Amino acid sequence: xxxxxxxxxxxxxxxxxxxxxxxxxxxxxxxxxxxxxxxxxxxxxxxxxxxxxxxxxxxxxxxxxxxxxxxxxxxxxxxxxxxxxxxxxxxxxxxxxxxxxxxxxxxxxxxxxxxxxxxxxxxxxxxxxxxxxxxxxxxxxxxxxxxxxxxxxxxxxxxxxxxxxxxxxxxxxxxxxxxxxxxxxxxxxxxxxxxxxxxxxxxxxxxxxxxxxxxxxxxxxxxxxxxxxxxxxxxxxxxxxxxxxxxxxxxxxxxxxxxxxxxxxxxxxxxxxxxxxxxxxxxxxxxxxxxxxxxxxxxxxxxxxxxxxxxxxxxxxxxxxxxxxxxxxxxxxxxxxxxxxxxxxxxxxxxxxxxxxxxxxxxxxxxxxxxxxxxxxxxxxxxxxxxxxxxxxxxxxxxxxxxxxxxxxxxxxxxxxxxxxxxxxxxxxxxxxxxxxxxxxxxxxxxxxxxxxxxxxxxxxxxxxxxxxxxxxxxxxxxxxxxxxxxxxxxxxxxxxxxxxxxxxxxxxxxxxxxxxxxxxxxxxxxxxxxxxxxxxxxxxxxxxxxxxxxxx
Amino acid sequence: xxxxxxxxxxxxxxxxxxxxxxxxxxxxxxxxxxxxxxxxxxxxxxxxxxxxxxxxxxxxxxxxxxxxxxxxxxxxxxxxxxxxxxxxxxxxxxxxxxxxxxxxxxxxxxxxxxxxxxxxxxxxxxxxxxxxxxxxxxxxxxxxxxxxxxxxxxxxxxxxxxxxxxxxxxxxxxxxxxxxxxxxxxxxxxxxxxxxxxxxxxxxxxxxxxxxxxxxxxxxxxxxxxxxxxxxxxxxxxxxxxxxxxxxxxxxxxxxxxxxxxxxxxxxxxxxxxxxxxxxxxxxxxxxxxxxxxxxxxxxxxxxxxxxxxx
Numbered sequence: 002x003x004x005x006x007x008x009x010x011x012x013x014x015x016x017x018x019x020x021x022x023x024x025x026x027x028x029x030x031x032x033x034x035x036x037x038x039x040x041x042x043x044x045x046x047x048x049x050x051x052x053x054x055x056x057x058x059x060x061x062x063x064x065x066x067x068x069x070x071x072x073x074x075x076x077x078x079x080x081x082x083x084x085x086x087x088x089x090x091x092x093x094x095x096x097x098x099x100x101x102x103x104x105x106x107x108x109x110x111x112x113x114x115x116x117x118x119x120x121x122x123x124x125x126x127x128x129x130x131x132x133x134x135x136x137x138x139x140x141x142x143x144x145x146x147x148x149x150x151x152x153x154x155x156x157x158x159x160x161x162x163x164x165x166x167x168x169x170x171x172x173x174x175x176x177x178x179x180x181x182x183x184x185x186x187x188x189x190x191x192x193x194x195x196x197x198x199x200x201x202x203x204x205x206x207x208x209x210x211x212x213x214x215x216x217x218x219x220x221x222x223x224x225x226x227x228x229x230x231x232x233x234x235x236x237x238x239x240x241x242x243x244x245x246x247x248x249x250x251x252x253x254x255x256x257x258x259x260x261x262x263x264x265x266x267x268x269x270x271x272x273x274x275x276x277x278x279x280x281x282x283x284x285x286x287x288x289x290x291x292x293x294x295x296x297x298x299x300x301x302x303x304x305x306x307x308x309x310x311x312x313x314x315x316x317x318x319x320x321x322x323x324x325x326x327x328x329x330x331x332x333x334x335x336x337x338x339x340x341x342x343x344x345x346x347x348x349x350x351x352x353x354x355x356x357x358x359x360x361x362x363x364x365x366x367x368x369x370x371x372x373x374x375x376x377x378x379x380x381x382x383x384x385x386x387x388x389x390x391x392x393x394x395x396x397x398x399x400x401x402x403x404x405x406x407x408x409x410x411x412x413x414x415x416x417x418x419x420x421x422x423x424x425x426x427x428x429x430x431x432x433x434x435x436x437x438x439x440x441x442x443x444x445x446x447x448x449x450x451x452x453x454x455x456x457x458x459x460x461x462x463x464x465x466x467x468x469x470x471x472x473x474x475x476x477x478x479x480x481x482x483x484x485x486x487x488x489x490x491x492x493x494x495x496x497x498x499x500x501x502x503x504x505x506x507x508x509x510x511x512x513x514x515x516x517x518x519x520x521x522x523x524x525x526x527x528x529x530x531x532x533x534x535x536x537x538x539x540x541x542x543x544x545x546x547x548x549x550x551x552x553x554x
Numbered sequence: 555x556x557x558x559x560x561x562x563x564x565x566x567x568x569x570x571x572x573x574x575x576x577x578x579x580x581x582x583x584x585x586x587x588x589x590x591x592x593x594x595x596x597x598x599x600x601x602x603x604x605x606x607x608x609x610x611x612x613x614x615x616x617x618x619x620x621x622x623x624x625x626x627x628x629x630x631x632x633x634x635x636x637x638x639x640x641x642x643x644x645x646x647x648x649x650x651x652x653x654x655x656x657x658x659x660x661x662x663x664x665x666x667x668x669x670x671x672x673x674x675x676x677x678x679x680x681x682x683x684x685x686x687x688x689x690x691x692x693x694x695x696x697x698x699x700x701x702x703x704x705x706x707x708x709x710x711x712x713x714x715x716x717x718x719x720x721x722x723x724x725x726x727x728x729x730x731x732x733x734x735x736x737x738x739x740x741x742x743x744x745x746x747x748x749x750x751x752x753x754x755x756x757x758x759x760x761x762x763x764x765x766x767x768x769x770x771x772x773x774x775x776x777x778x779x780x781x782x783x784x785x786x787x788x789x790x791x792x793x794x795x796x797x798x799x800x801x802x803x804x805x806x807x808x809x810x811x812x813x814x815x816x817x818x819x820x821x822x823x824x825x826x827x828x829x830x831x832x833x834x835x836x837x838x839x840x841x842x843x844x845x846x847x848x849x850x851x852x853x854x855x856x857x858x859x860x861x862x863x864x865x
Contacts, residue, residue: 369762375754398764399770
């Protein structure tokens, strides 16, 4: 790439407006958005779900669903060429060759029936006239570039044979094989574990520096922004509310919305809450193990030890956090404790009663004392039943009259800060955060001693997440509940947990008070996990912005 | 919250619920397949129910004097009360001199009844077995192997076996057609149950202590209804056809009861000379099956849009 081009921006979006179909809550998905991306530059487009950040990216690629979203004003120039007016053929030529995109979901973005090399080769065949040996060489080179181990073997593999991080690397290889000058990354690390995410971010940064690529990076995570962005544009309801140099925006946000978002990002420093060491132990597990056995009933396959000798305890009014990456067994432990699955060995003592071995009659009594809140707010309420029915289902199972249960449900709705009159509405009439509140109300309706939150805020936007965390904390304090908080997000764990158990491959590798674990991790794995957390060096949270006189967080 | 806002929320919620119902009906009525299929089917049902007043005579009345007459043949007929009148064999007569028109109209009763009863029976039985085997894991392997075994038996062979074991009759035929349909329903229901039982809202119901039967009825069953209605129409269409085939082969409904298959079976011998005995019941059979299938397709498109993409 010549020197003259480095001065001119790769991508220049001016006053882009994209219209939504009629009957939606606002007129424009993207409203007069202007962004430029220079070579060598990573521009982060940040916003919560529905802010229009993905629509902006898709309009650049010309991938908007026809007839539903139409760009109605503005220009998108790639090296001076207006992408909104070029022919479909030219757009196809530009995609891949000049600009390419990395999608969020690595499994569905790759064709499961083709080997990785065939998929990369397809890009080369479409856009270049290289011979077969040259193409093969190019594929091996690019796999080397994205730091995949053993490129020839990777090239011959099918997507399902690779891990999530490796698939992401294959996608990045596909996006980069033609050395495009613009790379659009749409939430590329959202579905990944923190350690993998850290590697992928490092890779994108490295490639962008060696290849003169301009990167438009879409994310909802301010940690990621702090990690890689040169410049930041913050979107809200289709508009860019703030744009500027990454450090400036993060340290000194001007717009109230940006300030609220940054303030809502949980801080990495744990809050040292006073603990009552004499509080009653509500839950105690002794050597809890769960082995998943495969195979048929004739032939037992070797099992997977999802949880291995887990010993934890939670006291009244205290929150224990179980943190770990996917597959570490943290959800297995939660589900064993709620007895949604039967543990293979060990005991789960709830005030001295063993829930792990309880026969069904006794289990029914114990169940109401442990309640669980699930991750996906869209699937944890039956879509065909009014939310009130879902909340009173439990109490009526245990003999409470419908009238009493409904009255209690009204009080609980108020407690989770929802309108008590909306009990007869259906789940689809609520937002994700509201649904999670309803799930909390449903759990509380049982009057539990122990509340398990299984990734309960992971699917929520950061501002909604802050509200739900706040609510959970408030409820824990008010009702003096014991809480088991399962999360992969170290920041969230730092904010809500009194004690932390770090899990890795089914084992608890580190267990202790939150402030000491975060301040001085003993185990190697814990240390690598903490090191991988994006934006670690950057102080987020309400305290970070006290410099601003009118901080809204 | 004040009284006025209370009312506002209430009416908003109920308005929303009724709006949803209205749109489902509107969607169904807007779908041409549903409209055409349902109209033809309604006509057929009315025709079969009103058979006695549609200018028919006793469908099994044999009149050797007027055998093998072509459609439109007229003669002077003596009725049971002794009166005489000009009578037209609109669709001709068969080899025993029975009125083909009356037989075809009465035959609709049997065909539609078989279709409906088989659909209802196989769905009721299949739903029960599917729910149980989808939810009780240790039973699943056993039940599904039995179902695989049933699926391996060709329906027509089973019908021949059943008819030869007991006597030929409507009940035997319905049983013979229902049994091979059950495994298909079981598989459909089981597949839905297996995916729904993993939903967090089902796990939530378990953890608030809802008993197994209640979970099945409250949380799992409603998800099976739309696919089952669709499946039911296909079973109905196929049952009408299989009944006709069985009767045609002589292993179905006894020949003295008029069914479309029986009429065609008897018309087979003199098919070249008198094609009307095969042609007219054949047309009615084809139209009915087409109508049921159209209704099924339309219902599938409206009730279960995801299924349309899969097929």
